Amino acid sequence: MTALPAEPMLPSPFRIVKVVRELADTFTLVLQPEAGGAFAFRSGQFNMLYAFGAGEVPISISGDPADDGQLVHTIRSVGPVTQALGALKVGDVVGVRGPFGTPWPVxxxxxxxxxxxxxxxxxxxxxxxxxxxxxxxxxxxxxxxxxxxxxxxxxxxxxxxxxxxxxxxxxxxxxxxxxxxxxxxxxxxxxxxxxxxxxxxxxxxxxxxxxxxxxxxxxxxxxxxxxxxxxxxxxMERNMKCGLGLCGHCQWGPHFVCRDGPVFRFSEIAELFPVREL
Amino acid sequence: MVQIEDLGRIIDEHPFFQGIDGKLRGLLVGCAANERVDAGQYLFRQGGHADKFYLIRAGSISLEIHAPGRTIMVDTLTEGEVVGWSWLVEPYRWTFDARAQELTRLVSFDAKCLRGKMEADAELGYEVLRRFVPVMGHRLAATRLQLVDLYGPAE
Amino acid sequence: MVPGIGTKVVFERNELDRLITALRERQYRVVGPTVGEGAILYEEMTSSADLPAGWTDSSQPATYRLNRARNGRVFGYTLAAQSWKRHLYPPRQRLFRAERAGRGFRLSGGGGDEAPMAFIGVRACEMAAMQVHDRVFTQDGFTEPGYVRRRQAAFVVAVECAHAGATCFCASTGTGPAVGPGYDILLNEILDAGRHVFVATAGSEKGGEILAGLSCRAPAAAELSAAAAQPASAAAEQQRRMSADAAGVLSRSAESPHWDNVAGRCLTCGNCTMVCPTCFCTSVEDVTDLSGDIAERWRNWDSCFTIDYSYIHGGSVRQSGASRYRQWITHKLASWQQQFGTSGCVGCGRCITWCPVGIDITAEVRALEDREQGR
CATH class of the missing domain: 3.40.50.80 (Nucleotide-binding domain of ferredoxin-NADP reductase (FNR) module)
Structure with a gap:
């Protein structure tokens, strides 16, 4: 076994610097790390966003990968956590874990x-x-x-x-x-x-x-x-709770969607795609 | 006669009748005409006599249902597509309104003329229907997908 | 003299107390088999009096009974109801505590100052299960810090099985009954003709040091051969076996009509996932105090048999019981191979024993195999 690692389930605080109302139920948060520095990611990856006391949800990154000075997430309010995120204002803080998952092979x-x-x-x-x-x-x-x-x-x-x-x-x-x-x-x-x-x-x-x-x-x-x-x-979308291939929820056949996905080459999952309730 | 040769070429090049036998194309040309419709103008209206069908050469046509106070668009057809099959089914009346979204150029086919030729020439009849059926199937499947309301709110 | 790794010594039954004391003196929280709630439970213990001497268990599909034995064997039972998973990856773990601070919040980590644990009575299948978890919790790119911390600190006293339970099938999964490497001390309990001794094998330097503090002697040849015979006879007693092609059968059976057959029996209660020593799925729970200024995030064991487990916006992916049973067994026996390079089943048989309707994982694989071959 390797040396003792940091806490992978502990989010880092990011401050909201901009909120954009996109649609009736969809909004964009622009975030910057409280600790300063950059946030590098690849297109197609996602983060786990934590709203204080409400919980954590997987949200894909919707910003420009060439701009690592800010982190952009576009969120549709569909549940209690996304609704809690939607109630936040500029200056409020959210927790971020990530980036997770496979990128678009641009x-x-x-x-x-x-x-x-x-x-x-x-x-x-x-x-x-x-x-x-x-x-x-x-x-x-x-x-x-x-x-x-x-x-x-x-x-x-x-x-x-x-x-x-x-x-x-x-x-x-x-x-x-x-x-x-x-x-x-x-x-x-x-x-x-x-x-x-x-x-x-x-x-x-x-x-x-x-x-x-x-x-x-x-x-x-x-x-x-x-x-x-x-x-x-x-x-692919599945129920992701950890982002690490550890909680089991996002399994899809042999894949952990959070780790082996979310972006899959279709030829590699063509057989899973039509199986119902997999 | 120049005009008829032109129509033959247009029919040949349009995806709907692509590859059709020369003899059958000749029969089609006899019922065909060039048409244009300006943006906002109606090609036909629901309930009207379905005395034609159209191939879109350029532009786009929206299929609409008119309700008091509003118009609901249900499909858009663009370059390379075929408009209308009510002419094939009695009592030959249009099911929707068709309106040009922009200046649209089409080839129209006279229904009475073509139905007559199809009755007389089973080969032509088969060829025309063979090309209509996949389009109808595709549009039915697409309509069912629209019914699913893919992007709608969860139940 | 400290016994070197692989060295075998013998000590008397009454030295078990000194073993427990020696571990406690080294600041270990000693956890071992105790009798409680009508079952064997792995709980903290302070002396050998807590051990289930004179007790035996009987496991059948959907049945578990604790019985009085005719002898004073200390490790005469087969398995505790729950595995060591409860201690290495507890059912409820705090991930962090968050305290409101201005427009933001301050986070503090989950914990980490627990005492190291010494496990007494780890069976071959259970050690195999820990090694499966070692792979699950130590992957490329990340490790699960709580598990790794507890596991690295743990002291393992393994006990080899002399007998098999009726639901055991570790011989067919290659995970027992002989205990493989990874223990600190391995014990074989020898009870015959008035003799009650333990043949102890040092598996690590730590193990040797503990043994050095006990009153030990060199083993007699008869004691060594008696110890060596135990796993072989436990294997011979096993009545169930897992198909060698289980992974293959399951990977080809996604659309088998057999799933509806299982679903007709399965209550989707999740018992199998709770008692399974390798099932690792968890969910998270967010709690806040009444003021709303302090929030905590907890990780709780979860089961793929719950409907919420596969919830995505719009509804759960696995609505039917058939799909949830298929997920569990396919993951355990097939997907696990692709994910972690090993099967997730160690043949302990707990899922058979504790299933309220006695669904037998080995029989279900056989049924799928039979369908596949048109039998």
Missing amino acids: EEAFGDDLVIIAGGVGLAPLRPAIYQALANRQKFGKLIIMYGARTPQDILFRKELEKWRSRFDVNVHVTVDRATGQWAGRVGVVTNVVARAGFDPLHTTALVCGPEVMMRYAVDMVEKRGVPTDKVHVS
Whole structure:
């Protein structure tokens, strides 16, 4: 056995320097370590965020990996801990443990068309990969972002999507499940967009994140288009309590999603994907 | 005749009829016409006679349901897609409103003309239906996914 | 003279007291088998009077009985109801305490000043279980500090089994009944024709030093052969065995119809996970005092049989009992190999004994195997 380690379950205090209300139920916290210094991470990784007295939740990092001076998390209020985090204000402190998990293999995609498929709040864990791709834009063929949301009011990072769409070297397709007549964009599921988007299937890397059902159908469509499954990557969600492969909760077949994931190469988990209640 | 040759090329290049046999394409061209619809204009309205169907060459069409006080968009169709199959099913009436979201260029096919040719030529009839059925299947699957309300709040 | 590692000595039964005293004098909290709540329990002890001399246990699927033995054997029982996991990785551990300070809070760590423990009566399967946990809690990139601290400090007195319980199957999992390396002292209890002695093997320098403080003599040849025969006869008594291809069978059985059969019996009570010496899953609990200024975070044992275990936004992944039993047994026997390079089952049989409906892990693997082969 090795020498006695530090306490891996003890969070570090980070102060909130900015709060952005993104959507009715979604907000972004910008954090800085109380102790000073930087926070290095890779796109796709997550942290365990602790709200004093309420508990801890796994939240993916939604900021730019090139900017380690601040830590950015985009959070959807769905339970008591995320609601407690949502009640915090600039100057308040949260506990942070991490970063944990596997990254999006953005460098691996150099030379390929990069296809990013996001659904709902699943755009948040992909945003660091988008920043990374934009910073290395000349190293890719096409850069295509396909994003599905519930309604036009639920489009996350709308201003940024509009900014990216205005670039000549990025294709952004946004589609919503339902809309009223005021919406000038697409209606329909994101798989419809995948079916038609112009990319070279044999030289494409796809990064997919969203609800599990959406990912199943999106990957299906990407596969139908002819993209090899070892170039398709998905980010899985399971109940993560420790981030260390220790509490057992996030197991998915032989994998600890917190440690062996959340980003998986699809060819390596293709057999697990359709198994129900695994 | 120049116009008809043009239509033949457009039909050939559109994904919907891609690879169709030359003889059958000739039959299609006889029922086809170029059309354009400006942003905000309706291609057809719910309940109207479904006397055509369309291939989108450029632009986008939204399928909508009008309710008092609001319009609900249910699908968007863009370049390379086909619009409308009510012309195949009696009593040949449109199920939705179809409105151009931008200037949209299409090829339209006269339903009466084409139905007549399909009745007379089973090969053409089969070829047209063979191409419509997967589109219908795909749209049904997509609609079911929309029903799931993937991004909605948990129960 | 201090017995070197591997050296065997013999001491009389009444020297057990001195063994316990010697450990206590070295500041160990001595934990060993005691009788309580109608079962053998591993609890703190102060003298050999706490040991279950004259008691034996009988384990059957869904049945455990403590019986009076006809002899005064000290280690005449097979296993305690719960394993040493309770001491090395307690059911409830405080992770930290947080105190509000201005807009933030101050954190202090969980603990770490507990006395080192000496375990008396560790069986072969239980030692194997500790070694499984050593891998679980010492992974690439991190170690579980509380476990590692307690484990490194622990003194292990192993006792080799002379008999097997009816639910034992360690011979088929390769984890017993002979005790492998890792102990400080290994004991074989010899009770025959008026003789009641222990053959003791030093497994470490620490172990040798403790033995040096007891009144020992060199073993007789008959004593050595009696000790050597014990694990072999305990193996021969075992009535159950785990399939050698358990990992393979389970990795191919995700969609087996047999899961519904098990689910028809399984109460998803989680007893098997609580008594299993290798199950390590935990959950966390956050508590605050009434003022709301002091918060604590606790880690509690959890079970993959609870519905909340797999909860994600939108609902639990494993709703059915069938999927939860499949998760437990597949993890134990198959996924564990991929995760930690070893099986998670050490053949102790506790999950069979303490299952209220007597579900037998070896029989379930056999049933899956039979289905697979169309039997």
